[in-house]
Amino acid sequence: MNLPAGYSDDARTLWNVATALNRAAAAVSPGAAWLPPLLFFTDPDRTPRPWETAARLPAGSAVVYRAFGAAEAVETGERLRETTATAGIRLLVGLDAELAETVGADGLHLPERAAHRAIEIRSARPQWLLTAAWHGGETAPGGLDALVLSPVFAAGGVSASRPPLGAERFQILARGAGRPVYALGGIDAANAGRIGGACGLAGVDAIRTAFDAPSQIRT
Secondary structure: OOOOOOOOHHHHHHHHHHHHHHHHHHHHOHHHHHOOOEEEEOOOOOOOOHHHHHOOOOOOOEEEEOOOOOOOHHHHHHHHHHHHHHHOOEEEEEOOHHHHHHHOOOEEEEOHHHHHHHHHHHHHOOOOEEEEEEOOOOOOOOOOOEEEEOOOOOOOHHHOOOOOOOHHHHHHHHHOOOOOEEEOOOOOOOOHHHOOOOOEEEEOHHHHHHHHOOOOOOO
């Protein structure tokens, strides 16, 4: 799906790369076609009004809402749910299954340390989309729809202390993971085209900036 008028060039690049990766992944693993090509990860500090970015995302994308114990978690989650449901976007909640249930989310994103819970969660909520963080070590156990491998490039946030994998190492790890893998960490419109072997793109700042930005008019 091509983006309509009103989107920045960076947004178009990210979406085009993400959907191309998703199609390529689906050709190898048909289940990947069900996965959203683009994952927007929220962050309390870097994305203080995540519903505004969510409202601009293309239909078929997903938001991963990471509340990190915020007092207003339910309020923000419900606002995101309202926005994403209207826009045809799936909503995942980070780690907190109770919060996901409360706001009517479509699934859960687990930190690497909690990936072992996926089978139990899958048994209780078979309809949920389940993803988990991965940093290239031993792959996570079963029950997951996809892994989110990071950091591909130098990144901020919680991945800032980890050395970047680089595009080549990312591709090797992704192809050996045995399940679909998203690329996360330092990815923007300038380097997204270097990604191979992923089922889609994930990000925080780059997605917020690209999709919040007005269309760039060339003269």
